[in-house]
Amino acid sequence: MAILNLLEETRFEKLPVAIFANSEAASREVARRIAEVITENDNIDRNTVIGLATGATPVLLYQELVRLYREEGVSFKNVITFNLDEYYPMQPNSKQSYVTFMKEHLFNHIDIDWNNVHIPDGTLEEEQVAEYCLEYERKISLHGGIDIQILGIGRTGHIGFNEPGSAPNSGTRLVTLADLTRSDASEDFGGKENVPTKAITMGIGTVFKAKEIILMAWSHKKASIIKKAVECEISTHVPATFLQLSDKVQFVLDKGAASELTRFDTPWLVKDCVWDDELIKKAVIWLSYKVAKPILKLTEDDYNNNGMAQLATNYGPVYDINIKVFNRIQHTITGWPGGKPNVDDSQRPERAKPAIKRSLIFSPHPDDDVISMGGTFIRLSDHGHDVHVAYQTSGNTAVWDHDALRFTEFAIDFSKSRSLDTRRLEQEYRDMLKFLKSKKPNQADTEVIKTVKGLIRKGEAIAGARFVGLDDSHIHFMDLEFYELSKTETKSNYDNDIRKTKELLQEIKPNQIFTAGDFADPHGTHKVCFDILLEALKQLKLEKTDWIQDCWVWLYRGAWHEFKIHEIQMAVPLSPLEVERKRNAIFKHQSQKDYPVFPGDDSREFWVRAEDRTRETAKAYNRLGLAEYEAIEAFVRYIF
Structure with missing residues (x-):
């Protein structure tokens, strides 16, 4: 019966999903699985090939892998890695490069052989890229293919840098980045104008060849795109939906990233619910918007035709439910955010006392x-x-930067107008000018x-x-x-x-x-x-x-x-x-x-x-x- 109930709850989900209380617990589980694969292969004297992702999502995973190496003896000497992508063009010693990222978060802290590390080369001349990408694919095949591929997901639904429009059989290649992807990276580069417009990425077809695929996502920020990837039809508009075609994939989520899946967001559509006041309020509001009627005009047919018959049966008549929810929402409205003095505050969001807060x-x-x-x-x-x-x-x-110069110029001019000594300030200004002329993207200011x-x-x-x-x-x-x-x-x-x-x-x-x-x-x-x-x-x-x-x-x-x-x-x-x-x-x-x-x-x-x-x-x-x-x-x- 438990299995049947779970299948009913997840019937909108088109691929396996594992949900954890938080990103720390989820990352520990993925790290445990990677360590398990490494150990299994070490026992038969076989290298382990891992596909790695970058960005904020896998940082905790890499921290846990480092801990497993330091404290539990997991060795990476026989591990070969292939990173999903790299910005193009990009120097490997740049702060924003994925070479730097991987060194800082993982490679500098474990016993991996640098000869076994593969990260797309962002320094190539553009005419060299196509052949380089073919060679990247050949190297993966030469090592027996990827045993376990780690993925994140972008808000465009991209995996790697496979943006909307990518084909399911695409290979490693040079791509143009979506505007939203560049916007999300803007803080790392000190502004979107400094974010490269292109990247080298493994293709969706490359990812599909992995023996095991784990896509990780954390926080409410990823919830809407996760819902599309897990529950919506396969579409080139959301490349992650192509993962529905694989029987080797699992999504690993925290509660925030899973929050818009049907079984959590509108659970009454997939199972009988334990109705409390908060869930009733949420459901009635949802129904009001769905049928485009004010709450007090909702009918029993509206409830029955939209998956809420259980609520109507157990707590009806529905007009009583409507009145209760309407009053609760009405009581949230107040023109007195500090509390209204000398009134009954039992139905108000803030206390009446003290009158002056x-x-x-x-x-x-x-x-x-x-x-x-x-x-x-x-x-x-x-x-x-x-x-x-x-x-x-x-x-x-x-x-x-130009505002900093403008205000400093104002200070100099004001000081001069008052016949004040400006020599120190003018020297500071010259130093500012010199620094800003050679300032690199996202470089810390003086x-x-x-x-x-x-x-x-x-x-x-x-x-x-x-x-x-x-x-x-x-x-x-x-x-x-x-x-x-x-x-x-x-x-x-x-x-x-x-x-x-x-x-x-x-x-x-x-x-x-x-x-x-x-x-x-x-x-x-x-x-x-x-x-x-x-x-x-x-x-x-x-x-x-x-x-x-x-x-x-x-x-x-x-x-x-x-x-x-x-x-x-x-x-x-x-x-x-x-x-x-x-x-x-x-x-x-x-x-x-x-x-x-x-x-x-x-x-x-x-x-x-x-x-x-x-x-x-x-x-x-x-x-x-x-x-x-x-x-x-x-x-x-x-x-x-």
């Missing part, structure tokens, strides 16, 4: 506060709460340039916070160390940053905290900032700090994505005037206007993204049958 907004970069929750920030200030904002990092990497860029963003942040209504004593710049150190070294110890965060929390003793809840990218600044804050709060809680027991934490999201409607626990509606005030606060961040250094895959300006996102949230509420607002900022409470 100490509110602390954590902003990972110097503009996340106004972009993500500028309207709520303004509302808290207007309501007279004791509002503080803490900018966790300098954000200096996101300032154009300390002087970092300082100038940091001051630019600091000034903008102060201007934005003042516009919202804060005085300077309530504006805090934390300059967390990890932000600078992460550019030059791998740092797993955040003790100083945690200590600094605890000190600020102890100084303010907030009743409510607002912090970025963007967890899609586990290696991003937002996630690290959140982890540092969370650890600080946990330590204070263990230390039985008095105020911490009554401190609530609210998560907001950035300019790209919003919480799903069923997740939202506090929805702050904005009037047209408040939207305009928020826009003007964002405009104070002039270095990020027009075209930011790291725009991601969204060409819209940040203020446009923010307005579109909050307007879409308001429309989503309205489609459910709730009042029509100009915009809504959304929050989820985090229990620590």
Whole structure:
């Protein structure tokens, strides 16, 4: 019966999927499998051939392989490797090259023979590439083929650099990279314009020849493309769907990457559910959007015809379900994000007491506060709460070089106009010019340039916070160390940053905290900032700090994505005037206007993204049958 139930749950999935609690556990399992294959082949005096991937996904896998070598005696002396791809053109000693990546994460730490390592050569003349690719294929065949092939997946659905349009029988070749792929790599190269437009990659046909194929994916960021690869029809638009044709493949996912698979996202479509209030809310919202009816107009036929008959039967009549869910959603809406004084707060998202709250907004970069929750920030200030904002990092990497020069030129001209000595400043300026003329993509700036860029963003942040209504004593710049150190070294110890965060929390003793809840990218600044804050709060809680027991934490999201409607626990509606005030606060961040250094895959300006996102949230509420607002900022409470 258990087997039948599992088959029913996975009936939308067209290939095997293994799901783990987190990427660490998944990576350990894949490493164990690789070690198992190596041992089996060593026992029969046979080399093991492994196909390797690069990028953020396999980093934990390589760490575990290094641990197995150091602590459990797994040897790589008889291992031969073939990497999937390399940018073209690319020098092997470049920071962005996959040669550098593989050395740093794996090869420099194990006993592999460098003669057994094969990585596509990005230094070739273009007319040499075709023959080189044929030879790459011949070498794989000469060594008996790949025993186990490791894959990641890009947001275009590419495996290796096999972009949409790649043929299922394609071999190793030179390809042109998709715009989204280059956008995703832009931070590594100091801007998309520096990302190579081409790459050498193994083909899908090459991958198919492997005896075993494991595709790994982590986090919600990969969830939508994983759903397409696993559940949708085979299509050249999503190259990973071709893996459905192989009987040797397995997808290894963490919970985030698996979250949009049908059995997790809409489980009522594949099995009988254990219905709780949250699942009922999610299902009714889904049904409302699917049949394009407000919640209060949903009928029993709507439930029965869309996989929700069990819910209607067990908890009906359906109108009672509709009313309950409608009220729950309505109760998330509040114009009082700090709590409304002197009222019954049992149906409100925030407490009424204390009437005047100490509110602390954590902003990972110097503009996340106004972009993500500028309207709520303004509302808290207007309501007279004791509002503080803490900018966790300098954000200096996101300032154009020409802006750093422009501000330095202004400082020189201003000093001259006041008859001040400018000799030192002019020398610093000449040094800046000299460095920037020879600066390589993604090369770290000099300390002087970092300082100038940091001051630019600091000034903008102060201007934005003042516009919202804060005085300077309530504006805090934390300059967390990890932000600078992460550019030059791998740092797993955040003790100083945690200590600094605890000190600020102890100084303010907030009743409510607002912090970025963007967890899609586990290696991003937002996630690290959140982890540092969370650890600080946990330590204070263990230390039985008095105020911490009554401190609530609210998560907001950035300019790209919003919480799903069923997740939202506090929805702050904005009037047209408040939207305009928020826009003007964002405009104070002039270095990020027009075209930011790291725009991601969204060409819209940040203020446009923010307005579109909050307007879409308001429309989503309205489609459910709730009042029509100009915009809504959304929050989820985090229990620590």
